Amino acid sequence: MPAQLSIIIVESDRDRALQIVDSLREAGPFDIKVISEPTALARKIEEHQPDIVLIDIANPSRDILEELAVASGPMERPVAMFVDRSDEGLSAAAIEAGVSAYVIDGMQPARVKPILDAAIARFRMFQRMRTELAETKRALEERKVIDRAKGMIMKARGVEEDEAYAILRKAAMNQNKRVADVAEALVLAAGLLS
Template sequence: MRSVLICDDEPVLRMSLKNKLKDLGFAEIIECSDGEAAVASALSRLPDIAILDVSMPKMDGISAAKAIRKKLKVPILLLTACMDQQTVAKAKEAGVAAFLTKPFRDQDLWPAMELAFAHAHEMDELREQVEDLKETIESRKVIERAKGVLMRSQGLTEPEAFRKMQKLAMDKRKSLRQIADAILLTES
């Protein structure tokens, strides 16, 4: 059951968009008419996707998108009557997934939203992989330092120190990283 935030200062456009989104199966449609309300609504209601007009009162759509993306990793589509290089550059920097030009055609909405969801999912997976890799690299650094401590303190060769750490890990049912952390703790 997907939810969507739509924010545009034109009530007629919001109504048209709302009807199309209902047809696309969105169960919850959150509406607002200015950028500040868009940010507040997004942070309190946590929509799955947001569609924001570029030109809105109180806060423009790009600023609202940037504020929303700081806290939530939801895909954001921007509605605009005209695009220039500067607007596209700012939108890219804000993490906007796609543009829909006004007046938008109904057949353009669904593909833009599906691509935005797919891109957001792909980015989430990449972020997760990067975090896993950072953790792996950090663990290897800690294990290498602990191996060095064992080599110095017990006069072991590198393979002997590593085997000793592996045996300790198996005997104590701990990860190699946990054993390395414990060795470094006893050294300091």
């Protein structure tokens, strides 16, 4: 996150928006923009590219949550949603849409900064988890390709698994490539020849 965070506040009540802005100004040097109308929220978030989105809404609808999910904003930045009341299942839907903090019982200006801090921390934690999951999936896919390539070498040359891997590794070193890249090229070439 940059030194000066940019925050979009989605709040239709002007007085309440000013209270939120004042409370944030007391907490630190933020670049704050207020959106008074939640329609076309995805477009507005995309247009401003804030670091954090703070939504204060009396009773959220599934439409707003769907628009948040479509905006892909929650996957790119923390989103804190303050609601006065919540229907059954809306908090779960909000979390699935990517909301980092879902606070029922409305927004109280004194609680805004600590909740934003928690939303940022939670967002970073989930971001790390998504990154680790993607890396694990990639490593698993690479492992599968390497195993297929080893199997092909074992069959073609009549060698054991360790020797097949040594052949792959030597080819990778000679080509200044990763073993997974050489294995993928071998599997692709074999697929074209069969």
